[in-house]
Amino acid sequence: MSEPSAPSEPSTRSATGPLPQPATAADPDVVIVGAGPAGLLLGLLLGRLGRRVLLIEREPAPRPGPGNGICPILQPATLGVLGDLGLLPDLVKGTTPVTHGEVIAADTVVAGYSYAELPGAPVDFALPTSIVHLRDVLTEAVLATPGVEIVYEATVHGLPERDGADDGPRGLLLETAEGMRTLRPSLIVGCDGKRSAVRRMAGISSEITEFRRGYLELRVPMPDFWGGVMRAYFTADGYMLGTPIADDQLLFVWITDETTAGRVADGSLAELVERYASGIPGAADWIRAHTRDRKQVREFPHHIVRPERWVAGNVLLVGDSAHGVHVYGGQGLNLSLQDAACLADAVDEALTAGDTAALRRFEAIRMPFISAFQDMQRIHLAALAERSGQQGGGQGVGHLPEFAPLALGQPELRAALAAAGRRPTRNEG
Numbered sequence: 001m002s003e004p005s006a007p008s009e010p011s012t013r014s015a016t017g018p019l020p021q022p023a024t025a026a027d028p029d030v031v032i033v034g035a036g037p038a039g040l041l042l043g044l045l046l047g048r049l050g051r052r053v054l055l056i057e058r059e060p061a062p063r064p065g066p067g068n069g070i071c072p073i074l075q076p077a078t079l080g081v082l083g084d085l086g087l088l089p090d091l092v093k094g095t096t097p098v099t100h101g102e103v104i105a106a107d108t109v110v111a112g113y114s115y116a117e118l119p120g121a122p123v124d125f126a127l128p129t130s131i132v133h134l135r136d137v138l139t140e141a142v143l144a145t146p147g148v149e150i151v152y153e154a155t156v157h158g159l160p161e162r163d164g165a166d167d168g169p170r171g172l173l174l175e176t177a178e179g180m181r182t183l184r185p186s187l188i189v190g191c192d193g194k195r196s197a198v199r200r201m202a203g204i205s206s207e208i209t210e211f212r213r214g215y216l217e218l219r220v221p222m223p224d225f226w227g228g229v230m231r232a233y234f235t236a237d238g239y240m241l242g243t244p245i246a247d248d249q250l251l252f253v254w255i256t257d258e259t260t261a262g263r264v265a266d267g268s269l270a271e272l273v274e275r276y277a278s279g280i281p282g283a284a285d286w287i288r289a290h291t292r293d294r295k296q297v298r299e300f301p302h303h304i305v306r307p308e309r310w311v312a313g314n315v316l317l318v319g320d321s322a323h324g325v326h327v328y329g330g331q332g333l334n335l336s337l338q339d340a341a342c343l344a345d346a347v348d349e350a351l352t353a354g355d356t357a358a359l360r361r362f363e364a365i366r367m368p369f370i371s372a373f374q375d376m377q378r379i380h381l382a383a384l385a386e387r388s389g390q391q392g393g394g395q396g397v398g399h400l401p402e403f404a405p406l407a408l409g410q411p412e413l414r415a416a417l418a419a420a421g422r423r424p425t426r427n428e429g
C-alpha cells in the first residue's frame, strides 16, 4: 500500500538557509496555500503578529451553514489555543462537549477517564466539532485580522525559482479570476492537505500509505440516555467509538480491517445495522430503530503521509501536508492545529532573522513525535486486522492510544501551545 509520491524534481534544497525578503512591497511576507484548519489558524496567528499573509484556497468562498462535513474531536490542548483566541463560544454552539470517556469490552466498562481529572488540561472537555463550522469560525476571525487576505478559487501552477537562480528561493505562480501572477513572498507554506501540491511542486518526496477501507461512520439522532460520554467498544472485529456530535447526533465510528469493512459496506443496510447493534449492545435498540437510510453511513479512506522533510528552501509544510495520519486515535486535526499554533512564533522568528533555523528546530522536535505516533498506528492497525481474522478473537481489550498525550499534546510543545493564543496583537490595523 505504500507508494512514494513522484516529485516533479528532486529536493536538493538545504533545510536551513536564508529566507529572502518579499520581492516587492506588494508581495506578502507569507503565502499559505490551503485555507483549511491549519492554514487558517496559522494565517490568523501570523496576522496577529503583524505579518502580511495571503491565503490561497482552490475551493469557492464558504457559504456559512451547517454543511455535512466530518466531525473531528478537538482535544483540550487544541481548545486551549482556540479559547485564548476568543473562539470557544462560537465553536461550542450546537454541539455537545465530551466530559468523560469509557472503554468497554464484552459489555463491561474496563477503563474510564474524565477530562476534569486531567492535570494541566486548559479546559475540562473535548469538543466534537463539524469541520465546516470550525472553518467558518476560523475564516471569520481571519477576515477580521488586518494584514491577512484570502483568495478563493485560485490555482497554484508552480513554484518557480524566484530570481531565476538554481536552488534559489521559490515564488508561486498563481491563477485567479483576475489572471496569472507570480508572487514572491519570503515564505511559502503548504497547508494544502495530505495530497499537497506544494509538497510535490517543492520536490519533497513522501511515503504515502493508503488505508482505502476499514473506516465506517454511522450517524443516528442523539438519545437522552447517552450523555456527554465518548465510549470505545472492543468487538470481535475491531473497535467502535460512539460520541455525541453537533446537531444532536450520535456518531458511531467503526475501525476494522479492510476486508471486513468492504464486505459490510458493500452488503445490505440490515447487515450493517446488525454489526453496529451487536458491537454496541447498550444502544442496539436505538441503532436498529434509527438507522433507516444508507446516507447515515459513510466510508472514508485514510492515509499516513511521511515526507522526507518539512522545510525545503523557503517552503514549509504544515498540517496534513506534513504528516497525514490515520484516524485511529483521532489526532489529525489536533496535530495540524497544534502545529500551526506552535509554528506561528517560529515563522515570525524566521522572518525576523531572515533564515529558516527556527523552522528546522520545530521540525527536529515535532517530526520524531509524529513518526512515533504513525508507527503506533501502523502496529495497532496491523494487530487489529490480525485479531479480526481469528476465530472468536477480540473478546479481550484491544489497545487505544494513551489518553493524556492525546488530550494535552506533545509534552515538549505544551508551553508553546499555552502561549500561542496569548501573544499580544502587534497589528491593530
Ligand SMILES: Cc1cc2nc3c(=O)[nH]c(=O)nc-3n(C[C@H](O)[C@H](O)[C@H](O)COP(=O)(O)OP(=O)(O)OC[C@H]3O[C@@H](n4cnc5c(N)ncnc54)[C@H](O)[C@@H]3O)c2cc1C
Binding pocket: 033, 034, 035, 036, 037, 038, 039, 056, 057, 058, 059, 070, 071, 072, 073, 074, 131, 154, 155, 156, 191, 192, 193, 194, 196, 197, 198, 300, 318, 319, 320, 321, 327, 329, 330, 331, 332, 333, 334, 335, 336
Ligand atoms: C472521516 C474523518 C474523521 C476524522 N476525525 C478526526 C478526529 O476525530 N480528530 C482529529 O484530530 N482529526 C480527524 N480527522 C483528520 C482531520 O480532518 C485532518 O487531519 C485535518 O482536516 C487536517 O487539516 P489541514 O488544514 O492540514 O488539511 P485539510 O483539512 O485537508 O485542508 C486543506 C485545505 O487546502 C485546500 N487545498 C488543497 N489543495 C489545494 C491547492 N492545490 N491549492 C489551494 N488550496 C488547496 C483544501 O481545499 C482545504 O481547504 C478526520 C478525518 C476524516 C476524513
